[in-house]
Amino acid sequence: MEFVSRSEEQTAVLAAGIAKLLKPGDVIFLAGQLGTGKTCFIRYASVSLGVREPVTSPSFTMAQTYSGKITVHHLDLYRLSDFTAEDAIDFEPYFEAETITFVEWPEQAEPFIQRPAMVIKMEHVDINSRRISIVSERDDLRQKLERLFASAGH
Amino acid sequence: MILGIETSCDDTCAAVLHGNEILSSVISSQTEFHALYGGVVPEIASRHHLELVNAVIAQAIAKAGVELNSITRIAVTTRPGLIGALLVGVATAKSIAYGLGVELVGVNHMEGHVAANYLPPEPVEPPFVCLIASGGHTSVVFVPQRGEHKLLGQTLDDAAGEALDKGARLLGLGYPGGAELDTLAADGAPGYVTFPVGLDKPGRLDFSFSGVKTALYYYLRDLDPKIFNEHRADIAASYQSAVITALVKKTLAAAASTRCDQICIGGGVSANTELRRLLATECERQGMRLHIPPPTLCTDNAAMIASAARYLPAKPLPDYLSLGATASGGFAA
Numbered sequence: 183m184e185f186v187s188r189s190e191e192q193t194a195v196l197a198a199g200i201a202k203l204l205k206p207g208d209v210i211f212l213a214g215q216l217g218t219g220k221t222c223f224i225r226y227a228s229v230s231l232g233v234r235e236p237v238t239s240p241s242f243t244m245a246q247t248y249s250g251k252i253t254v255h256h257l258d259l260y261r262l263s264d265f266t267a268e269d270a271i272d273f274e275p276y277f278e279a280e281t282i283t284f285v286e287w288p289e290q291a292e293p294f295i296q297r298p299a300m301v302i303k304m305e306h307v308d309i310n311s312r313r314i315s316i317v318s319e320r321d322d323l324r325q326k327l328e329r330l331f332a333s334a335g336h
Numbered sequence: 337m338i339l340g341i342e343t344s345c346d347d348t349c350a351a352v353l354h355g356n357e358i359l360s361s362v363i364s365s366q367t368e369f370h371a372l373y374g375g376v377v378p379e380i381a382s383r384h385h386l387e388l389v390n391a392v393i394a395q396a397i398a399k400a401g402v403e404l405n406s407i408t409r410i411a412v413t414t415r416p417g418l419i420g421a422l423l424v425g426v427a428t429a430k431s432i433a434y435g436l437g438v439e440l441v442g443v444n445h446m447e448g449h450v451a452a453n454y455l456p457p458e459p460v461e462p463p464f465v466c467l468i469a470s471g472g473h474t475s476v477v478f479v480p481q482r483g484e485h486k487l488l489g490q491t492l493d494d495a496a497g498e499a500l501d502k503g504a505r506l507l508g509l510g511y512p513g514g515a516e517l518d519t520l521a522a523d524g525a526p527g528y529v530t531f532p533v534g535l536d537k538p539g540r541l542d543f544s545f546s547g548v549k550t551a552l553y554y555y556l557r558d559l560d561p562k563i564f565n566e567h568r569a570d571i572a573a574s575y576q577s578a579v580i581t582a583l584v585k586k587t588l589a590a591a592a593s594t595r596c597d598q599i600c601i602g603g604g605v606s607a608n609t610e611l612r613r614l615l616a617t618e619c620e621r622q623g624m625r626l627h628i629p630p631p632t633l634c635t636d637n638a639a640m641i642a643s644a645a646r647y648l649p650a651k652p653l654p655d656y657l658s659l660g661a662t663a664s665g666g667f668a669a
Contacts, residue, residue, distance in 0.1 A: 216502055216506065216553060217546070217549050217550035222493070222546070236492045236542075238490075238492065238493055238494070238495070239495065239498060239546070240472075241471075241472075242472030243418065246663065247664050306554075306557075
């Protein structure tokens with residue numbers, strides 16, 4: 183599924199819609215270059231999940247936890263090089279059955295961490311527009327995503 | 337005598353404080369520690385803290401020229417940070433406190449950055465407004481008295497240090513390249529490109545740095561490579577100026593809003609040349625006193641954690657056994 187968002191507001195609507203499809207224990211990967219709006223997407227999804235404090239970039243701290251209607255973990259593996267199985271131990275506390283976990287820059291950690299419910303890829307188009315593509319291996323989620331995209335005219 | 341331990345981010349740190357005197361402050365990335373330990377570059381994961389923590393503490397005690405049993409209080413960072421990394425420090429601190437039969441103080445890392453200003457060589461006292469700007473945090477707080485912090489503004493997206501590091505990467509300087517950006521910008525004209533200053537509205541004390549980062553990306557994407565090569569220093573200076581201007585303007589506005597005439601800073605970005613220059617100029621112009629601790633006290637260290645523990649309530653045994661680490665936690669508004 184693919185959608186070109188023409189503004190931050192459109193991205194916000196999509197992020198809120200996707201957040202409503204998530205269940206406790208779900209992990210969401212966000213891939214894309216610097217400045218494509220990964221943290222921005224997670225911020226709007228988190229607001230929809232009841233988080234009220236500012237959702238900021240965890241590039242330096244690598245992990246942040248927010249409490250909303252559900253606990254939201256926000257990981258960012260940007261600074262890590264040569265991610266190993268041992269590094270994964272440090273992130274284990276952030277994958278829980280009753281929480282939702284967003285992971286930015288997941289590529290090199292992928293073999294070592296929990297499989298994602300969906301992978302969201304963000305790409306630059308122009309200064310206001312981003313191409314957002316979503317892939318899910320889970321049939322139930324794929325159907326819900328298709329309905330969301332159809333109803334929103336994405 | 338206080339032993340401070342800090343393991344919330346990349347560096348493993350320990351320090352000994354006697355009264356307000358820093359007897360030692362060891363940081364694992366310091367070359368002198370590397371030489372002693374064998375040159376292992378510590379990485380992010382908690383196992384690196386685990387490997388280094390005992391050696392760093394042993395060196396802090398040795399450099400202080402004291403015996404471990406002359407320590408009367410242990411201070412340790414409990415938040416915010418990576419849980420595993422924090423727990424290495426907390427577990428170590430509990431063990432030493434238990435072994436020595438002394439009390440323990442859990443310290444918020446952000447409060448530690450404020451408390452660095454209470455240390456020599458030029459200790460200051462509240463009231464003051466403190467800007468904390470690093471790779472992971474950007475906040476401006478009002479400190480009416482020791483231990484009391486009122487959050488006036490914070491970043492809503494990227495931290496200032498992160499904006500500088502990521503800008504450096506977009507300019508091809510590697511990562512983290514904040515220091516290289518600073519050097520390159522020194523030869524550039526800050527007015528060459530106008531980059532947006534985040535949330536640049538009167539009375540708005542929060543920060544936003546993701547817009548300027550994205551603006552740099554699109555500016556560079558559409559730029560003639562020849563112009564890029566000729567004007568790289570000018571672009572670096574213009575970009576850095578947008579980030580630093582936001583920090584300085586909002587810090588001074590925060591001070592004005594609290595009728596406070598003293599400004600302190602903390603965090604790694606305080607090493608930035610342009611921040612120091614602009615802040616000094618503006619403080620002088622507006623009749624504010626500016627206090628910048630030495631670089632080793634601005635970046636992560638354990639002396640600042642011990643400094644905060646001088647005025648914070650301590651937990652005796654067995655109360656501290658239940659002390660845990662918390663991933664989140666900055667200042668409250």
